[in-house]
Amino acid sequence: MSTTASPSALDVSRAARPRSTRRRKQADRFGDALLYGLCLLAALLSVAVIVLIGYQVVHGAVPAISKYGLGFLVDTTWQPNFGEFGAGSLIFGTAISSFVALCLGAPIAIAIGLYLSLLAPSGVRGVVAPLVEMLAAIPSVILGFWGVLVLAPFVQGTLEPWLHDTLGFIPVFAAPQTTGSSVFTASLILTIMVVPIIASISRDLFLAVPRDVQDAASALGATRWEVVRGVVLPSTASGVVAASLLGLGRALGEAIAVAQVIGAGSEIQASLFKTGDTLAARIANQFPGALTEMHKASLFYLGVILLVIGVASNLIAQWIGRRFSYQGATAR
Amino acid sequence: VSGGSFDPMAPLTPSGNLRRRHLFSRVAEYGATMAAVLAVAVLAIVIYTVVVRGASALDLDFLIKGAPAGIGPELVGTAVIVGIATVIAMPIGVLVALFLTEFAGNRATHLIRLTLDLMNGLPSIIIGLFVFGLLVNHQKQSGLAASVALAIIMMPLIARGAQEVLLLVPTALREASDALGVSRWRAVLGIVLPSALGGILTSTVLSVARAAGETAPLIFATSVFDPSRYSLNPFEALPNVPVRVFQLSEEANPEGFAEAWGLSFVLVSLILFASLGARALLARSRRKMAS
Numbered sequence: 001m002s003t004t005a006s007p008s009a010l011d012v013s014r015a016a017r018p019r020s021t022r023r024r025k026q027a028d029r030f031g032d033a034l035l036y037g038l039c040l041l042a043a044l045l046s047v048a049v050i051v052l053i054g055y056q057v058v059h060g061a062v063p064a065i066s067k068y069g070l071g072f073l074v075d076t077t078w079q080p081n082f083g084e085f086g087a088g089s090l091i092f093g094t095a096i097s098s099f100v101a102l103c104l105g106a107p108i109a110i111a112i113g114l115y116l117s118l119l120a121p122s123g124v125r126g127v128v129a130p131l132v133e134m135l136a137a138i139p140s141v142i143l144g145f146w147g148v149l150v151l152a153p154f155v156q157g158t159l160e161p162w163l164h165d166t167l168g169f170i171p172v173f174a175a176p177q178t179t180g181s182s183v184f185t186a187s188l189i190l191t192i193m194v195v196p197i198i199a200s201i202s203r204d205l206f207l208a209v210p211r212d213v214q215d216a217a218s219a220l221g222a223t224r225w226e227v228v229r230g231v232v233l234p235s236t237a238s239g240v241v242a243a244s245l246l247g248l249g250r251a252l253g254e255a256i257a258v259a260q261v262i263g264a265g266s267e268i269q270a271s272l273f274k275t276g277d278t279l280a281a282r283i284a285n286q287f288p289g290a291l292t293e294m295h296k297a298s299l300f301y302l303g304v305i306l307l308v309i310g311v312a313s314n315l316i317a318q319w320i321g322r323r324f325s326y327q328g329a330t331a332r
Numbered sequence: 333v334s335g336g337s338f339d340p341m342a343p344l345t346p347s348g349n350l351r352r353r354h355l356f357s358r359v360a361e362y363g364a365t366m367a368a369v370l371a372v373a374v375l376a377i378v379i380y381t382v383v384v385r386g387a388s389a390l391d392l393d394f395l396i397k398g399a400p401a402g403i404g405p406e407l408v409g410t411a412v413i414v415g416i417a418t419v420i421a422m423p424i425g426v427l428v429a430l431f432l433t434e435f436a437g438n439r440a441t442h443l444i445r446l447t448l449d450l451m452n453g454l455p456s457i458i459i460g461l462f463v464f465g466l467l468v469n470h471q472k473q474s475g476l477a478a479s480v481a482l483a484i485i486m487m488p489l490i491a492r493g494a495q496e497v498l499l500l501v502p503t504a505l506r507e508a509s510d511a512l513g514v515s516r517w518r519a520v521l522g523i524v525l526p527s528a529l530g531g532i533l534t535s536t537v538l539s540v541a542r543a544a545g546e547t548a549p550l551i552f553a554t555s556v557f558d559p560s561r562y563s564l565n566p567f568e569a570l571p572n573v574p575v576r577v578f579q580l581s582e583e584a585n586p587e588g589f590a591e592a593w594g595l596s597f598v599l600v601s602l603i604l605f606a607s608l609g610a611r612a613l614l615a616r617s618r619r620k621m622a623s
Contacts, residue, residue, distance in 0.1 A: 028515035035517040039435055042427035046491075047447050049484060056465035057458060111367035119364055128368055130611060135375045137607045139545020141574045142596045145581040146378050149589065192378075195371055223357035246453065253455025256547040256574075260581055280457045284548055287464075288555055303461045307454075314453040318446075 057307055060300035063293060072301060078266050080286070085298035087305060089268045093276035094309075097183050097258065098251040100272065101190035106244045109195045113202030114228060129203070136196035144257030147189045152180025152261055160184065160273050174271035181263030183276040189257050194247040201243035205236040238320050245317035253310050255280035279306045379600065386597020389590050395598070399560030400587075403595050408562055409570035410599075413475050413554070414544050416566055417482035422536050424483075425490030426525075429532075432491075433498040434520060452488040459484050460549035473554050475570035481549035486539040493535020497528040497617070530617040537610040541603045547574035555579075573599050 058065075064072065064085065075086025116129050160176035167173045176182070209232050217227045233240070255278075263275030264285055277285075279302045290296045346354050394402045428448070432441055459481050467477040501524050509519040525532075554569040563570055573595050580592035 028518070031517035032515055035430075035520060036435055039427045039431035042424045043431045043436070043440070043444050045424060046428055046444065046451065046487065050447050050450055052466070053454070053458065053462040053484075056462045060461065060465045060469075108367045108370065111364040112371055115364040115368040119361055120368070128372060130608070131372050131375055132368070133611075134604060134607070135371060137541060137603055138375075138378060139547065139574060139599060139603065141545065141547040141577050141581075142382065142600060143378065145577055145592055145596060146381055148581055150377075150381050192374055199371070223353050225357035225360040226353065228360070249453050249455075253457065255455065255457040256551075256578060260578070280455055280548075283457055283461070284551055288551060300461060300465075303458055307458050310453060310455050310458070311450060314450055318449060 054307065057300060057303045061297055061304045064297035064301040076268060080295045083292065083294055087302055089266055090277055090279045090282050090302060092268045093183065094252055094278040097186045097190060097278055098248055100187035101194050101251045102244060102248050105191040105194040105247065106198055109198035110202050110240060112199040113206055116203045117206035132196050132199050135192065140254060140257040143189055143192060144260030147185060147257060147261040151188060152185050155185045155188065156180035171270040172272055174273055176273045179263065181261055181275055182273045183262060184272040186258045186262040189261055190251040190254060193254060194251050197250055198243045198247040202240050205239040206232055209235055242317040242321035245313050249310055249313040253280055253306060255284040259284045382596050382600050385593040389594035390597060394594055398562065403591065405559055405562045405571040406573045406576050406595065409572040410544060412564055412566060413478045413570055413572055414482060414540055416476065416479035417486055417543055418536065418540055420479060420483035421486035421490055425487045426494050426532060428491040429494035429498055430520065432495050448488040448491055451484065456485060456546055457548040460552040463549055464552040468553060473556055473569040475554055475566035478550050478553035481553055482543040482546060485546055486543050489539035489542060490536055494532045497531025498524065501527050531614065534610040534614040537606050541607040545574055545599060545603055547578050550575045
């Protein structure tokens with residue numbers, strides 16, 4: 001744009017505008033208002049949707065809430081045919097499967113983040129980073145289907161017997177069952193889902209650690225691991241925790257893949273190799289076939305629990321990320 | 333620096349404690365590399381299985397015909413559902429992003445970003461429950477309800493992506509248009525949006541790739557359908573790929589498994605091509621705008 005903005009030209013345009021282009025100015029005022037209004041409307045709509053989601057889920061659960069109250073959370077019976085419902089075993093199953101997934105997934109994901117940010121040559125990084133993110137792009141239903149037909153037989157035939165033989169004295173690793181459907185298989189599937197989330201966030205965190213601080217540590221004689229241990233990890237710890245919480249939120253809320261591989265058991269058991277069930281998977285499995293209103297309301301109640309847990313983990317992750325952030329290197 | 337016993341002839345290789353530290357560091361590096369290899373290996377195994385088992389089921393009849401022989405209706409149904417969801421989610425997502433970058437003050441920005449983050453982190457099954465309560469309960473299942481659910485999943489992704497590229501639009505462009513006395517809406521429509529268009533489109537494609545495989549909300553919205561019949565009517569339950577895979581995987585039927593592998597193959601290849609292509613475009617447009 002090569003406008004010659006001499007003062008006189010400006011004066012002319014300013015003086016001329018009100019008279020000659022009043023209509024245009026009106027159109028501008030209208031257009032500005034319209035654009036602002038539309039944007040505001042969209043923003044308000046998104047807030048309204050969140051509120052409505054909370055309202056609808058709680059509203060659907062009202063019959064179950066008023067019948068069972070908070071005792072629902074610890075009651076472990078779930079017998080739709082007798083009209084008795086309790087979420088105890090499901091909360092247990094959700095906690096166990098997500099906890100195992102996070103214990104397996106977080107260290108692997110953080111290691112991947114370290115590899116991608118500090119170790120990998122740039123050519124390799126450009127290939128491996130998108131591949132790891134592609135892992136997150138695979139639909140959960142397909143991962144679950146793969147889990148049923150490929151992973152479960154392997155887990156049941158190879159992995160579980162091996163773990164049972166070596167660590168069987170711990171009740172967590174009891175004798176495997178005849179089908180591959182188990183809490184352990186579900187945890188492995190969840191691990192696959194959690195890893196790319198934590199890995200990509202922690203990679204971004206590690207990349208934001210100032211290079212000169214790392215170089216200073218190296219210059220003082222620290223080995224590569226000591227730089228990571230002494231500089232990179234401490235300065236990003238809060239962000240990594242926040243990333244892990246986001247991954248945990250994903251694992252807690254995953255319904256479809258877990259429903260496919262966990263085997264829909266209804267008891268609380270110490271062994272990981274038995275069937276179990278989670279809040280989300282129970283909803284996905286039973287909602288289409290739910291006949292009584294109380295059954296539906298109880299499934300909505302499970303949704304309320306899931307909503308509270310999910311929102312809480314998300315908010316805590318954000319709070320940690322912001323509260324303890326390192327020079328703007330916050331988790332998103 | 334250390335005492336007097338400095339031997340200039342000593343070899344420059346680590347010994348003792350230093351050697352141990354180097355060894356430990358080396359082991360840690362191998363560990364990190366192995367973790368990356370493991371993740372890529374898992375991806376390779378999953379994709380390999382899907383491709384090998386899916387490709388054998390695949391031919392033209394399989395792609396076109398209805399239920400026992402093929403998967404045509406599911407593909408069309410998913411396209412309709414995702415298409416309507418995109419039409420709903422894209423304008424709203426872009427407008428929200430515009431609100432964040434052009435109009436919102438600090439407090440409003442905070443609130444909207446919190447909303448988007450919460451919406452993004454919401455388990456998709458909750459969105460399914462919501463849509464069931466709002467649109468399906470006391471009525472009937474419909475493709476439209478499924479589209480609304482997918483739109484809720486897509487909107488925060490589009491808004492986030494659009495906001496990122498809108499922030500990359502050079503301030504000089506905005507200042508130039510202000511200096512020329514261009515009104516806000518003309519500046520937004522004529523300058524800001526066009527220069528961010530590439531980024532907005534790629535983030536839309538990424539969100540489509542994410543939504544196309546979502547299953548949980550569709551179980552509530554459109555799961556009772558006839559997989560042998562084509563349908564384009566969004567006011568009735570539409571056959572669709574994810575729910576069909578879910579249903580087939582729950583039945584222990586080898587023929588059903590073969591069909592499900594075929595469906596998985598088509599869906600995974602569409603999603604991966606879309607997301608890889610969008611990512612490549614995104615990287616290119618970012619580089620272009622940054623320079």
